[in-house]
Amino acid sequence: MERRCSFCNLPIEPGRGKMFVRRDGTVLYFCSSKCERNMIKLGRKSRRVKWAQKRS
8 A cells, every 4th residue: 555645645655754643533644744744733735835746
């Protein structure tokens, strides 16, 4: 199973990245702390950030 970053949609290699579980049980995967910080702490949407890949 290939995991993808929940923010920028890049593939995450096995053994890399970070998994974040919200209180409601939603699991989010992040390829870097940059993506994690932008989504969780700063509350940004990936569609409004130019460097994030668009979801297909």
